Amino acid sequence: MAINESRSEIDIYSELIANFTHQIINPLNGVVGTLDNIVEGHVASAKRDQRLRAAAAQLINTIELVRNLAFLSNLSTKAGRQSLRELSKKSLIPRETIDAIAFFQELAKQEKGMEIQLLDSTQYWVKGHPDLLRQVFTNLLDNAVKYGDKNTAITVSVHEQKKTGNLILEVKNLGPGFDFNERAKIFERGFRGIGARSVKASGSGIGLFICKELLEAGFDAKIEAEYSSQSRETTFRIRFPSFNLEEKGIYVEG
Numbered sequence: 001m002a003i004n005e006s007r008s009e010i011d012i013y014s015e016l017i018a019n020f021t022h023q024i025i026n027p028l029n030g031v032v033g034t035l036d037n038i039v040e041g042h043v044a045s046a047k048r049d050q051r052l053r054a055a056a057a058q059l060i061n062t063i064e065l066v067r068n069l070a071f072l073s074n075l076s077t078k079a080g081r082q083s084l085r086e087l088s089k090k091s092l093i094p095r096e097t098i099d100a101i102a103f104f105q106e107l108a109k110q111e112k113g114m115e116i117q118l119l120d121s122t123q124y125w126v127k128g129h130p131d132l133l134r135q136v137f138t139n140l141l142d143n144a145v146k147y148g149d150k151n152t153a154i155t156v157s158v159h160e161q162k163k164t165g166n167l168i169l170e171v172k173n174l175g176p177g178f179d180f181n182e183r184a185k186i187f188e189r190g191f192r193g194i195g196a197r198s199v200k201a202s203g204s205g206i207g208l209f210i211c212k213e214l215l216e217a218g219f220d221a222k223i224e225a226e227y228s229s230q231s232r233e234t235t236f237r238i239r240f241p242s243f244n245l246e247e248k249g250i251y252v253e254g
């Protein structure tokens with residue numbers, strides 16, 4: 001392919017940084033505005049708590065965005081990727097996903113009347129750091145809320161797949177989904193689906209890229225996406241190659 005047919009790495013990075021900057025500055029300005037209004041007495045006391053809660057949610061989202069940026073920088077060098085692998089801790093699934101679920105539970109309810117349900121309670125150990133898994137979950141749930149239908153449920157489930165010996169973790173939501181031919185592209189850095197742009201104008205197309213890379217670098221795990229237009233069900237499926245069952249808090253070697 002001729003050089004001028006493909007965007008250079010520098011083009012991609014400067015576009016991403018411009019996009020991230022915009023997405024970080026906007027909510028921060030919103031929070032400053034809210035705080036100014038409260039300090040200057042322009043917000044009725046009955047509405048103060050609600051405005052402060054909304055500002056806190058905006059700050060949390062911004063923190064997650066900056067975390068994605070930090071992970072992106074880690075993932076862009078060999079040494080950085082290696083450092084993620086060397087975080088040799090173990091993660092308990094679905095336990096380590098619960099904080100992300102709790103945060104989005106509130107947001108999903110307030111913004112779109114959606115509910116997040118954790119369907120399984122059996123706990124499994126996988127090799128890989130909980131912070132990475134938390135970031136993966138934050139990105140998946142952010143998408144499920146952003147692109148999912150109002151007043152529907154998002155489900156999180158975990159099961160062992162006998163045939164492959166994999167541990168499967170699935171996040172499902174109902175919504176307009178994505179085109180069949182976008183199914184692999186959505187994991188590329190900077191790619192946003194056609195449908196997504198009409199649902200929400202802002203976004204960097206980076207969330208799923210980070211999920212895929214963190215899962216590969218930190219867990220040797222794979223992620224795939226599926227959409228059924230018949231059931232309107234979008235599924236993100238993570239495959240952990242090996243796992244151990246947790247029993248009564250004891251780590252059992254498989």
Ligand SMILES: Nc1ncnc2c1ncn2[C@@H]1O[C@H](COP(=O)(O)OP(=O)(O)OP(=O)(O)O)[C@@H](O)[C@H]1O
Pocket residue numbers: 139143144147148173175176177178186187191192193194195196197202203204205206207208209234
């Ligand atoms: N739950 C979902 N339902 C439908 N489409 C989805 C869903 N999750 C992701 N997608 C599609 O995959 C694309 C890439 O997702 P990704 O999270 O990487 O980027 P984004 O959400 O557009 O932006 P960012 O996460 O950087 O804010 C989205 O633009 C959308 O087209």
Ligand SMILES: [Mg+2]
Pocket residue numbers: 139142143203206207208
């Ligand atoms: Mg996203």
